[in-house]
Amino acid sequence: MIYLDNHATTAVHPEVVEAMMPFLTEHFHNPSSGYRASRMVKKAIAEARGQVAELIGAKEDEVIFTGCGTESNNMVLKSLARVYGRKTSRVITGEIEHSAVLRPCQAMKDVGFEVHRCGVDEEGRLRLDEFREACEGAETGFSSIMWANNETGVIQPVGEACEIAKENGIAFHTDAIQAVGKTAVNVREVPVDFLSISGHKFHAPKGIGALYLREGVRFEPLIRGGGQEFGHRSGTENVPYIVGLGKAAALMKAALEKDQHAGVAANRDHLENRLCEEIEGVILNGSREHRVPTCAHVSFEGCEGAGLLILLDESGVQISTGSACMTGKQQPSHVQKAMGISDDQAKSSLRISFSSFTTREDTDEAVERIKMAVEKLRQVQGGSGVGPVVVYS
Ligand SMILES: Cc1ncc(COP(=O)(O)O)c(C=O)c1O
The missing domain is CATH 3.90.1150.10 (Aspartate Aminotransferase, domain 1)
Structure with missing residues (x-):
């Protein structure tokens, strides 16, 4: 078989499988328990967080693990909806976003949010003039523009869009699920507020994602409970998959540094x-x-x-x-x-x-x-x- 559907999902890298195996077998312990074996598991999570953070130029405590890219997108958008409220705020997004952004935005529209969807040109890139107009005309609000499109692979002018959003006091999220690991993505160079990641697009398994939350941003957790992931996403950590995501991030960082x-x-x-x-x-x-x-x-x-x-x-x-x-x-x-x-x-x-x-x-x-x-x-x-x-x- 010749596999040419890597935007749907990628094969899990053998080194990722190898890194995960001990955490599916002997290191099964709950990272929140008090004995040494658990501390070792906790350390593995911290290491993976560092690897993901390094891939995108973030600080370790700006990265939380999630169940998938769809969850990351939904968490951010639903948090922003609660933080901003529907009365005066505008939701600004793009025509070509993935359903994991479009559907939560539609749900907001259904309950009274004003949602603007900006178009793209014939090359599939966001029309920045439309985006600027939508930002300038908003009293308050938030925006979500993808980094790279899943169907065409076209990279969006996220840097420019982020700058426009910031100038107008609009929070900025990017669905970078088809970009992270494939092209340079750095949150210090492009100062987005929120960024979504999905492991299975770059050789980690399906069912693990991450979310970048810029230090100091307001965030309302969707999932509350035991306070894991700095209280932003409760639930006992999926340790083997987190370790796998960390390993995949390190492999992609090395590949990008070598020759992009x-x-x-x-x-x-x-x-x-x-x-x-x-x-x-x-x-x-x-x-x-x-x-x-x-x-x-x-x-x-x-x-x-x-x-x-x-x-x-x-x-x-x-x-x-x-x-x-x-x-x-x-x-x-x-x-x-x-x-x-x-x-x-x-x-x-x-x-x-x-x-x-x-x-x-x-x-x-x-x-x-x-x-x-x-x-x-x-x-x-x-x-x-x-x-x-x-x-x-
Ligand atoms: C751009 C984009 N956003 C979101 C998703 C959803 O990610 P996940 O499959 O991890 O939920 C995908 C997956 O195809 C995608 O390509």
Whole structure:
């Protein structure tokens, strides 16, 4: 199998598994207990916190562990809603955010918050003029703008947006779930107030996340109880997964310091170049300048992405369509709509996503199999226009 769906999730790194194992076996103790074995477990949590903090340039006590990226986003947004209240405050977010931001924002709108969703340009980047206008027009409020988009990999102008928010007294959260570990993210250089992280996007297991809370920000916990995580997220700590997240963060920090994942970007670019040279009617979507090294978003004229996905799965390539697939029918995603991509182009797209485990051989083999799938589908669908999805053996 050739795995090219790393924006959905990544394989757990063998060194992460190795780091976790002792905490699933002999070091099972509750970190809050009073004996030496527990102190050792507590120390492992502190070490992992330091590793995550180092990856994003934070102080150790500015990082708390959560159950996943969705939880991190929800915790921040619900806290901000309580801190600011609905009477005078405005919620400012973007059209292309993940549902883990859009849905909590919708829930706020349902109970009377004023929610502004700012658009993006054709490259998939936030329209800063709209963002500025929304901030300037707000009496008080808070904002949430993602660092990198999950579908296109396009990096948002978070630094500029954060500055605008600060100038206008608007709190700033970023969903950095598709950016952390893949590209430089530093909370000293971009002074966001809150930042969400998810482990399974960079080789830790699923079900562990983190949240950066800038020192001194107001935060209302969603989960109250025994006071773990500095009282911000109670519940006995998921020690093995926390240790795994710490290890993955250290591995990603080393890779970024070495060469910013140059090998991953080289494979992605190689695939894009070959697809453009060897297949007719290929369109690359989104900014090519501002993007994480792990993602290519490609449309194949005359082919429905859902059909390509099935053919590629049969030929041993695991990939995502570039747009949402609902009840078997492919729909342009909200991200593609916001970018002004036509319905046909949207429906004919694939999201091809890489990691440091993707080899050049896998990349070349994937190109061959994509070529075959496109050819086959175009024959069946008649060459031009997007036809029905045909499933055949
Ligand atoms: C941008 C973004 N935000 C949030 C999430 C949700 O993260 P998790 O799967 O850890 O809940 C994802 C996962 O796909 C994502 O890509």
